[in-house]
Amino acid sequence: AQTVTQSQPEMSVQEAETVTLSCTYDTSESDYYLFWYKQPPSRQMILVIRQEAYKQQNATENRFSVNFQKAAKSFSLKISDSQLGDAAMYFCAYRTVTMNRDDKIIFGKGTRLHILP
Amino acid sequence: GAGVSQTPSNKVTEKGKYVELRCDPISGHTALYWYRQSLGQGPEFLIYFQGTGAADDSGLPNDRFFAVRPEGSVSTLKIQRTERGDSAVYLCASSLQGFTDTQYFGPGTRLTVL
Numbered sequence: 036a037q038t039v040t041q042s043q044p045e046m047s048v049q050e051a052e053t054v055t056l057s058c059t060y061d062t063s064e065s066d067y068y069l070f071w072y073k074q075p076p077s078r079q080m081i082l083v084i085r086q087e088a089y090k091q092q093n094a095t096e097n098r099f100s101v102n103f104q105k106a107a108k109s110f111s112l113k114i115s116d117s118q119l120g121d122a123a124m125y126f127c128a129y130r131t132v133t134m135n136r137d138d139k140i141i142f143g144k145g146t147r148l149h150i151l152p
Numbered sequence: 153g154a155g156v157s158q159t160p161s162n163k164v165t166e167k168g169k170y171v172e173l174r175c176d177p178i179s180g181h182t183a184l185y186w187y188r189q190s191l192g193q194g195p196e197f198l199i200y201f202q203g204t205g206a207a208d209d210s211g212l213p214n215d216r217f218f219a220v221r222p223e224g225s226v227s228t229l230k231i232q233r234t235e236r237g238d239s240a241v242y243l244c245a246s247s248l249q250g251f252t253d254t255q256y257f258g259p260g261t262r263l264t265v266l
Contacts, residue, residue, distance in 0.1 A: 126194050
């Protein structure tokens with residue numbers, strides 16, 4: 036079964052600095068999607084970035100970028116120029132390309148990110 | 153609508169009672185999902201609808217949980233004989249067509265069973 040592991044329960048970063056959140060996963064599939072979601076105190080999960088495993092190029096969305104290492108099954112999120120509004124829980128998630136009965140979006144336990152002014 | 157909406161925002165009930173949680177997806181989205189998020193955990197999949205039918209309900213924990221989507225839009229998650237262990241945030245998401253599309257989440261319903 037697929038698993039997603041976020042080894043950092045909490046992290047802090049100074050405003051305007053760069054921070055990297057770690058995520059590793061385990062799967063026997065060759066093609067799949069990986070996601071980072073942000074969950075602020077409002078509880079609403081917001082998609083930050085999405086990566087398709089067959090694409091070698093790392094996804095980027097403005098200040099957010101990923102370091103996707105397929106062989107190592109690692110998918111870290113880098114936030115540049117951290118802003119106070121980035122403070123939230125961040126969840127790494129995995130799903131396979133095809134929707135079969137046993138395939139779900141699998142979320143890690145999350146990393147709480149604090150931004151220090 | 154502008155986004156996925158869920159009602160109520162918070163629900164407190166007593167052990168053994170029946171509750172219904174409502175999800176209103178983004179207009180035009182055919183796929184709808186329910187997740188449960190316990191304290192300190194990531195969301196866990198419960199059920200996925202494609203149109204009116206449940207395409208995958210394998211995440212429902214037991215037969216006390218049931219969900220419907222009779223007209224292919226609004227969905228209701230129903231929990232019978234609630235237990236304290238059912239306390240969690242119940243998240244709903246929708247996507248344009250199916251599981252490969254980006255899922256947009258609602259703000260969730262926090263259920264507390266006393």
